[in-house]
Amino acid sequence: MKKLGILITAITITTFVGCKNEKKDMENMDGMNDTIQMDSTNSEDAMKEVPIKVSVSMQPKSGSTAKGEISFTEENGMVVMDAKFKGLKPGTHAIHIHEKADCSAEDGTSSGGHWNPTHQKHGKWGDAEGYHKGDIGNFEADADGNGSISMQTDEWCIGCMDENKNIVGKAVIVHDGKDDFTTQPTGDAGGRVSCGGIIK
Numbered sequence: 001m002k003k004l005g006i007l008i009t010a011i012t013i014t015t016f017v018g019c020k021n022e023k024k025d026m027e028n029m030d031g032m033n034d035t036i037q038m039d040s041t042n043s044e045d046a047m048k049e050v051p052i053k054v055s056v057s058m059q060p061k062s063g064s065t066a067k068g069e070i071s072f073t074e075e076n077g078m079v080v081m082d083a084k085f086k087g088l089k090p091g092t093h094a095i096h097i098h099e100k101a102d103c104s105a106e107d108g109t110s111s112g113g114h115w116n117p118t119h120q121k122h123g124k125w126g127d128a129e130g131y132h133k134g135d136i137g138n139f140e141a142d143a144d145g146n147g148s149i150s151m152q153t154d155e156w157c158i159g160c161m162d163e164n165k166n167i168v169g170k171a172v173i174v175h176d177g178k179d180d181f182t183t184q185p186t187g188d189a190g191g192r193v194s195c196g197g198i199i200k
Helices: 002-047
Strands: 052-060 067-075 078-086 091-098 135-141 147-153 171-175 192-197
Touching (some): 052 171, 067 192, 078 135, 135 147
Antiparallel strands (some): 052 067, 052 192
16 A cells, blocks of 8 residues: 555656656747747848948049049949039039049049940930940039039949949049030040049
């Protein structure tokens, strides 16, 4: 009878401990689920694209006083350009992306011709008959010589592997006159009055 009492006590203790351990295991599993959920949230944040930015300082060329700052920002496959200038001659000025980020020449010609990786004819941006990837267009400078221009496009990228889209290593040129969108291959925009290299 004494042995039977000991046996029942032992079974009761084992059952109690087993239940307690099972409860502890369940709590541990809940903790793991919380961790997995948190990790999943962190992964989603990591997958969000971080904007890529590059700034360009525009310097005077050809005896002008034209200066400016341009920012390029790439996010979700779109590049936004915001440009501001001062010291320009009042009126209409052309702005283009040229082949090389080399502004060493006094007249800016070291930057080469218009950036045209797809070998199209010169034209107005978006023209069905063709345009250079560097054919940004025209903007106005006010009576004080200040001007600005903004645009966005998915036809550019900042430092990607597609040489038909990558603007890094190119230069931005502001011209003395306006682009007529017709004359080949420059748009008859006149001299280069400001230059800045796009360097990441």
